[in-house]
Amino acid sequence: MAFVNQNPILQSLIAEQLVSDPASARGRLLNEAARLFRDKGYERTTVRDLAAAVGIQSGSLFHHFRTKEEILKAVMVETIRLNTALMQAAADKAESAREKLRALVRTELESINGQTGEAMAVLVYEWRSLSESSQAEVLELRDIYEDLWLSVLHQLAEAKQLGADPFITRRMLTGALSWTVTWYRPERGGLTLDGLTDQVMAMLGLDQC
Template sequence: MTVINDSPRRKELTRQAAQLFVQEGFDRTTVRMLAQEMGIKSGSLFHHFRDKQEILAAVIEEGTQNALAIARAALAECDNTPEARLQAMARAHLETLLTDRNAHVVALYEWRRLDPESRDHLSHLRDAYEALWEQVIDAALAANLIHGDRFLVARFVMGALNWTSRWYDPAGSRSPDDLAHELVAMITHDAS
């Protein structure tokens, strides 16, 4: 089951659906609302998607694939030190929030709304993203850059980064690089 396809129209519809899911929530968003937002008739929506559940899965799949691509590219381009890799992952996560905020927020808050088939299909993407974080955190732990339980460190770090979707203003005085640097400084402070 691959929910994403390469149709530019479908990708645009998926982005519009993500915005509506963020504004209204998945449960309150109706097919009629989706069609109106997308500028098509309700029946035309089913030319692109089987049902509302498939739209949700497409939003989450596209957003998670984008997050994976951004994170992998950041890790490939940075120095291979634990601190540089930690910084790169934090910056990549923030970049995901900036470039694909709606899809990311939908994945965070509406994952539980996925049907079991979609959840099973998309779990490998979520797991792959979390595995990147775990590798980076393991290396930082092994280098004594940070201390703690890997599971808890990963959850705390990702939770803090995810919460920026609620308060961060891209037009404000702090850049994503500033935020990533500050996070790494906080979790590595007094670690040695």
């Protein structure tokens, strides 16, 4: 009980049963699964690993999920749901388009490098391990998430504040931001998340104005 989550956005999603409570059996399993999938990859992680991580027998997993792949899908779906809500809230708070973009960058960096980092990495790098039908389901959710970005980037493009095409800029940002998970270590080293956000905005030429 070292950590009690107080995020109101997470709380309301749990209430709506759109994401699992991290304190529940299912939630704990999904958290451990995200960590294992990120550290070892989906294929290298066995159902025995997953079961051991939450202290049950491997066969007991299949009382909660029908297949191993269903666990991967649940990790991805719940992660997108949570992060879409977080991004929406962050963008709504900001005033200008530039501030909205900054909020999106900052929030996505936090998702990738913070508490939901394991799950975000899984979402990006374990995509191929999903069956095609599951991919289609997850893709629908991701479209909502991406529309958030594109509307802000379009605003900036119309105001001539963006060097490149909005679609391409978003794709470049997707790669650049998700890649931070491989190198950004906030604990050792002076660069904070805000500092990193500044660097991203500076790279885009959006630091002044």
